[in-house]
Amino acid sequence: QSVLTQPPSVSAAPGQKVTISCSGTSSNLGNNYVSWYQQLPGTAPKLLIYDNNKRPSGIPDRFSGSKSGTSATLGITGLQTGDEADYYCGTWDSSLSAGVFGGGTKLTVL
């Protein structure tokens, strides 16, 4: 059971928009920044979003992040088949004194 809660799967058609939610508590998302990662099959995770809504260089602006209270959201617009991957949210949990991840969300681009 992951500390952060994500939907197991989401799907949408090419060109459409999808959002992935990440829910936590006051000890993690409520008081710490969230980051998002994309993991393509057979590869290491890749940082997509950090500090709630910042994109590392090289990440297209089709990817966006937001946070409100104890929930965070990853948005992906203009979906491409290459976006099919597992997506994870992550943050620090101040009560556990540990890093925590969501269980991951599998994105299918139909």
Place this chain on the structure above:
Amino acid sequence: EVRLVESGGGLVQPGTSLRLSCAASGFSFDDYAMHWVRQVPGKGLEWVSGVSWNSDRLGYAGSVKGRFTISRDNANNYLFLQMNSLRAEDTALYFCAKDKLPSIAVAEAFDYWGQGTLVTVSS
């Protein structure tokens, strides 16, 4: 180019020890916190441990606390994970990851990852 290359994984019996290494290059290693994250094949990510740039702050997941020890060698750009009393549930692909910041417990964001080293604990 930032490179993180893990090594030291393998097949070991329950109760034994293993030491993982991560060779870092392409950035100022001693300016950043470093972490270990593991993933059971087909499952999600689990943060294992983190160490600040100067080793003054360490963090461990509850599942490994007291059994695993993280350390770093800034002179030679290496990150280590000493794993003792290994259990079957420690079986996973272990990734080395670079933090965007010098310390842990600030805003965990891992901007570079290695390809992982597989640890299998089985009798």
